[in-house]
Amino acid sequence: MEVVDIRPILAPMLSLVCAGLIFLTGRQAFWRRMWSLLAAALKLGVVMSMLPGTLNGTIYVFKLTDFTPGIGLGFRVDALGMFFAIVSSTLWLLTTIYAIGYMEPEESKVRFFGFFALCVSTTVGIAFAENLLTLFLFYESLTIVTYPLVIHEETPAAFKAGKKYLVYTLIGGAFILLGTVLTYHTAGTLTLSKPGILTLANGTQTLTLLFVTLIAGFGVKAAIMPLHGWLPTAMAAPTPVSALLHAVAVVKAGAFGILRVIYNVFGVELLRQLNLTVWLAWLAAFTILTASFIALFQDNFKRRLAYSTVSQLSYIILGAALLTPMAAMAAIVHIANQAFAKITMFFVAGAIQRKTGKTSIREFAGIGYQMPYTMGAFTVAALSFVGVPLFAGFITKWYLSLGALEAGAWWFVVVMIASALLNAAYFLPIVYLAYFKAPPGTRFHVDEAPLTLLIPTVICALYVIVLGTTAEVPWMPLSLARTAVQFFFGT
Amino acid sequence: MLTALWNNLDYAAPMMLFLIGLYAVIAKDNLIKKFMGLNIMETAVFAFIMALGVVDGGSAPIIDHGAHAPFTNPIPQALILTGIVVALSTTALALSLIIRIYEQCGTIEGNELRELG
Amino acid sequence: MVSWPHWLVTIIIVPLVGAVLTPVVGRGRPKVIPIWALGIMTATSLAALMLIIRVAQEGPFSYLVGGWARPYGIELHFDEFSASVGIICLVGWLALLFSYHYVAETIPARRVPYFYTLVLLNLTGMIGFVVTGDLFNLFVFLEILSLSAYALVAVSGEHIAEMAAFKYLVMGAVSSIVVLLSIGLLYSVTGSLNMADIASRLAGVEQRLPVMLALAGLAMSFMVKAALFPLHIWLPDAHSIAPSPVSAILSGLVVKVGVFGLLRVYQIFYGAGTYDLTGLNTALVWLGAISIVMGAFFAIFQEDIKMMLAYSTISNIGYIVMGLGLASQYSLIGATVHIFNHALIKGTLFLAAGAIIHKTGYRTLTDLRGVGKAMPVTCMAVSIGAISIVGIPPTAGFLCKWYIALGAFQAGKPAFGIALIFGALFIFIYYIRMVNSFYFQKPTHPEILEVGEAPLSMLIPILVLATLCLVMGILGRIPISFIEPAVIRMLGPFGG
């Protein structure tokens, strides 16, 4: 049931207006914070207000204008989009609070918060895009508006990172545009409202080409190896930006795009017939393992997190590529699970860096005593990644394994287990270092990060537990994911 | 084919003239010479179009009492009148530019100007 | 008073009157001149607007000058493509407004009235060029606009301005002569000068070679005017040396005249129906592709911002020409709409660059570091223009990329669509350098932070154009659905 409603456009517009207000009046800290928080809260409200409807199968649509004849600039809230939107607006609120504290000593705060808001605006735009062109529109805008955030420090390293980021993502964008053009040329439509707009009649060769093009395009932001190069470099950005880039907006936009391509552009049926996703699944598996392996040898905390992100994102890709309902559910839910856990970790990284100036894991010895809550949050997130039951990550791994078995591909379960071990191998030593390796002879007193940094961190960590313990409770992400999966698999 | 070419020699000559002008425009370094090449090209085209209007045994297209058919084609003449004015205007502007270039750089040799930057 | 078809001749006559009377009006009253010119352009714009509305409602129409029936007199023909007068008026008007302060402070006082005269004449020439239906008349208007353009390049009297103008003049004049020669050739086999008449008579012409050479000649000379890659050498100097409002006109409008000429040539030959244009199409597509890449490539090495913009014009002309050459419905729509959009974008960029250079006195990227903090509004316009020209949605520049790429697939030449999409990335490299230097780098000259924002007469045109860059990206369907019937009609039996 489709309902025309203003809320789908209201959500991105809110952050857009907020960005405008910040640019205009943001010189005073009060207004800057005020607008950021207000818009974040309002937006979360708007998005959440649509949740009950979405769960009941209502689709909210809003068509702004015809972008070109035949292709509208339209918004459409389905379950998958809703899922992504909720994750990003929740995290925006938390990250905003965090950023207010974190960015205190930095310069150019107006620019930072303005583009931050723009970034979220485009992310929600991606989530609610009605067709592939609208999606592309917001996807490219996202690239542009994140650039000032990446190079925020204005150091040579930041410029280098920014350049790398742009080169990778714009080339990816070009691939998407190409794919979009080709899709329109073949299918005559770009709408994302159906489970698949292409048919086998379009020719296997064209379809294969199209699939490769689109996956390559979205794969850049989703950091599928070997397209992940920009992500560790982009660590030069301030921590809230890294958090946003790595946990919420950018990488998830890529993953989300891949989900859209698989479920809405091609459709499960067609892909099964084409048998195209096998190699994608293998690529994802390869990425999961290789990235984890590389992460083992990273001493810089944020870089280790970055490679962990690369690895974790491919869970989503793998889940999508398996083409079974269970795996699909895992893929969708992992958007949230990974986001909350990873953002917790970045918050922790930022808090430690602000408080102690330490960025290298070697220096973390004993830090658990100095910042117990922060490191506690980190431990929770780490356990989630390892896949310990009762934490969010377990849900993903569980359903993903089920999905793999469903698809008769038991070897992916092996990959999953190997990945869990690798995760443990690179996260748990940090925990160990923090709590048990205090250099002898140093006195410890609790010296926590400021509250603005601490509160979002702890909330995120708690949420990781909530997600892990109450997964089957109605209204929790899993139910939304289930709605989406039912639509895509037609069950 | 050669007969046809021989018959149309009046068209061929302007074409050659055109190429000669083009040669001057491309190969000459002196700005004035370059420009003279341009004028040669213009003249060639005018001659060509005028030749288009010729009719064997035609008289000037002035319908007077003493005039008799066939008259030559008046359209090319009218066009070329316009063309000449255009050429004149271009020449005037080009010469002004050359004057200014000479005033500023003291030379109008292309290679020297390039050295001056 | 007079019935509406007369608006067609009015849009030529009004700016012409304005131009010839500018020295009279401005005699001893230099302050009046800009207002006079603006008033003239306002009137012209209104008339143009009525015509555009008319053509949208009722389709193309003709005006017979002197009341002589076709093909005996001169016919003015207003079709959807002629709606380009709208953009000519718009950019012209804004450039004139921009000149209000700019010219008074940069151009010798005695030249000022003639500057306005020339700008008006240039606009007159362009308007005439796009509405005329007669081939020789086209040449006459081409000369009006070319002559005034050569002079406008030199008007600032800056160091090598005259040299740049001379280079422009030589290439422009040679191409004009070739146009005349080609017109002569077409006349020699058809006996007519009216475009529609030529088109209908060409079908029965036996002599193929003269027609093909005429086609080649016209195409070649319009390519010179459009500054397609190997024939572009006049453009960078001319466009960067000229006063900024002139650069905006030259780059936004005058080079499009070449493209428009190509469009008219296509109209004639498609109308004739019996000519195989594959060769020309292939040539245009390749040259377009090469222009895109080479324009972008050269632009990367430029330090001077206006030079950079000039090279990017070559790239963008490459898009348009490629769209023409692909000759499918979508690509032609993309190309024609980009004629319009590129004028908006380049107008924004050149005017903004002009304002920046005017205020700071610097023109290289290194010198201009940090100017974004001093002139936030202008630099925002530059950023919008940059994003737009790279073709990031939802800006105006995206539409052309989308449509031409789509057209490439439609024409069965996907390779060019791919080249276009990836070629656009090249362009991004140098715009990102500009944005970096404006916003994110420490100023080389600290005093640059002290210069204020440009005066309102400069700011308004910049902002209007920048806004339009965004609006036309979102409302792209308006120009597209406007131009679509014309494209379909033009392609006729060839329709893709």
Place this chain on the structure above:
Amino acid sequence: MKKLLVTALLIVAGIPLLLMVAELPPYGSAENATYTHVSAHYLEHAVEDAGAENIVTDIILNYRGFDTNGEVTVIFTALAAVLAVLLLDRTPAAAGEESAPAPADEESTQPVSIVVSFIVRLLAPFIALFALYVILNGHATPGGGFQGGTILGALAIALTVVLGHKEAQRLLPEGLKPWLQAAAPLTFIVIGLAGLVSVGSYLEFPAVNGHVASAVATFFSNIGFPAAEGLSWVRAMWLLLLEFGIGIGGAAVIASIFWTMEAE
């Protein structure tokens, strides 16, 4: 090297041109499309349609009057262009005045030689008269506004050489100068608009035929203007006006361009 290359290139370019020439319609044949299509119509109807025996005049002023309108604009453009390129702010206060010419200027404008000077002065009125004749008789004989205007312009140049810059410039009163320079396009526009308002199309000539009209037409045909009796005299008048405007305007522009070039 470069020259050889260019030569080779042009020879290559020459081959298709020659091939094309061979294919062009035969030179001088009355069967050509050039001759049988539009021009045949002109030759047949021009005199009654447009009103001048000289069909070339008919074409440039009437059938293709709009071209000529553009053409006079081109010359005006040339003038504006030359002025815009050459004018300098030498004397900041006296904008537009050459009141204080540099001594070098005096030098260069010294009369060339007494013989030349005398002859030019002597011939000047005759040349002017001849120019006027060419202008006014353009409808019936080869000639017309452009040709006459050029003669007038040449006369002005000759006088400048002989009399010097300052003296010669008095030919063109300062107050009238911009008007005269714009005379040609202005005449066209005025007549064009008159046609638009009174007849119905820009540059359309009225064909008023009445008692007065035919009487005057007879008069004009008696003194040698349009040949056919029934022709509209207004039409003839307008042709004349146009020729005159072109002539004066052309002369003014040519002279001004020359003066500007000389002065700067």
